[in-house]
Amino acid sequence: MFRILIKHIRRKVELSEQEVVLLETFFIQKKLEKKQFLLREGEICNHLTFVSRGILKSFMSDEKGQDRISLFAFEGWWISDFNSFINREKAILNIDALENAELLLISFENYERLTLTIPVMDRYFRILYQNSLVTKDRRLMVSNKSTAEEKYLSLVRANPEIAKRIPHTLIASYLGLSPETVSRIRKKLLFQ
Numbered sequence: 001m002f003r004i005l006i007k008h009i010r011r012k013v014e015l016s017e018q019e020v021v022l023l024e025t026f027f028i029q030k031k032l033e034k035k036q037f038l039l040r041e042g043e044i045c046n047h048l049t050f051v052s053r054g055i056l057k058s059f060m061s062d063e064k065g066q067d068r069i070s071l072f073a074f075e076g077w078w079i080s081d082f083n084s085f086i087n088r089e090k091a092i093l094n095i096d097a098l099e100n101a102e103l104l105l106i107s108f109e110n111y112e113r114l115t116l117t118i119p120v121m122d123r124y125f126r127i128l129y130q131n132s133l134v135t136k137d138r139r140l141m142v143s144n145k146s147t148a149e150e151k152y153l154s155l156v157r158a159n160p161e162i163a164k165r166i167p168h169t170l171i172a173s174y175l176g177l178s179p180e181t182v183s184r185i186r187k188k189l190l191f192q
Contacts, residue, residue, distance in 0.1 A: 001029055001052040001102050008050075008076050013124045023118060026110040032056075032097040038079075039095040045084035047105035051077050054101025055165060058093045059173070069174040072098070074161055078128065098166065143176065151175045152185045 002024050009015055015023070027050075032038060038056060039045055049056070056073045058081070070093065073079035081091040085108060106114065115122040142154050152175060156163045162171060163186075172182040 001104055002027070004052045004076055005050050005104055009121075009124055012127045013120045015118075015120065019118050019120070023114070023121070026114045026117075027104045027106050030103045030105055032101045032103065034097055034100050037094065037096045038103070039081060039084075039091055039093065041092060041094050042090050043084075044088060045081040045091045045093075047107055048078055048080045048085060048111060049073075049095075050104040050106075051075055051079065052102040052104055054097055054099040054103075056095055056097055056101060056103075057170065058095045060093060067094075067173055069170060072159075072162065072166060072170075072174065074159070074165075098170070148175070148177050148181050149185050149188070151177065152182060153189075 005027075006015065006020055006023070009023075030038075030049075032054070038049060041060070051073045053075055056079050057069055058071045058073070058079055059067045059069045061067055071079060079095060081093040081095070083089060084091040084093075088108070115125065142151055146154065152171070155171070155175065168182045168186060169179045172179040175182070
């Protein structure tokens with residue numbers, strides 16, 4: 001499980017072999033079964049989670065009980081309710097597994113210790129946060145000025161695995177579209 005994390009980190013910053021060995025001591029391993037929750041709304045998010053295998057989703061439920069998906073996290077992605085994690089507040093997000101998953105978790109205390117013990121990890125996380133902000137800004141822009149088909153194409157181009165591994169109803173929720181609209185778009189694209 002750590003091999004994927006180390007590879008991910010080394011794409012952004014350099015780590016010595018000694019730092020790699022030390023890094024592993026800050027994480028715990030966890031497995032989730034499909035549909036099992038990692039976090040429920042109202043709990044404190046005590047970990048940042050790295051996905052080594054599987055897919056997780058974060059979502060909120062609206063007043064009608066409809067799930068509004070905010071993120072799909074594939075292998076090599078991080079997921080959490082970041083506000084809850086950093087500010088030690090109750091989570092507003094739920095996180096569960098779409099597939100059986102293998103995860104690496106780092107607690108708030110270990111996250112703080114890690115960035116002090118291996119200073120390059122502070123830079124690594126800063127790069128992740130910057131990229132996350134850029135991605136969220138792009139998503140907002142695409143959502144506000146694109147047609148349904150453009151939204152779908154933008155999502156699938158950015159991550160082709162989504163169309164293969166995630167049901168169209170969940171993709172629709174993520175894009176803010178109806179499942180029927182996503183079905184029509186997929187059918188149209190198949191016949192082009």
